[in-house]
Amino acid sequence: MVSLPNYRPKQLSLGPLEAEILNIIWELDSVTVKDVHERILSDPNRELAYTSVTTVLRRLTEKGWLACDKSDRTFSWHPLVTRAEAQAIEAYEQLQRFLAVGNPEVVAAFADSLDPGNIAQLEAIAKRLREARNARKEENS
Structure with a gap:
């Protein structure tokens, strides 16, 4: 990764x-x-x-x-950056623009148009986010 x-x-x-x-x-x-x-x-x-x-x-x-x-x-x-690093930067920027919408209802509206593969990807991302959040909590404890 x-x-x-x-x-x-x-x-x-x-x-x-x-x-x-x-x-x-x-x-x-x-x-x-x-x-x-x-x-x-x-x-x-x-x-x-x-x-x-x-x-x-x-x-x-x-x-x-x-x-x-x-x-x-x-x-x-x-x-000065690898191709993989450039892709990570681009993904981060796109995510920031997406989250800047700020309205959870607008963001959630996309869920209806996702195919099962995309939903599985989002679930994997959500799992990684939970793991990262838990790791941060443990570091701060």
Whole structure:
């Protein structure tokens, strides 16, 4: 299980090309502009300027998703969060938006439209919440 990381990017929203390039970086771990550019151009139906890749890498760095290292004259980028951590952050943000509705009746109204698999997932989540609450009580005792 992946927990919510202590570090979070400054800006969570990503454009389609930013998300695509971030996925490439997660696959390769550490990349140069050339690595990303070649990966994208490996699709014969794609065109993308080398400078566009540089711009996106810079933006992802500014948003806090990547770190840039310079060795001699070569720049390389690596992710500051794993794919799993990014998914945990996204799930947390979605849950916060959902809970911000604040009206239990509105939230509960969704229960009627859930299939049995979703209900089982919610029950498993509720069980984990009860276990976490009980563990906190024991720590504070």
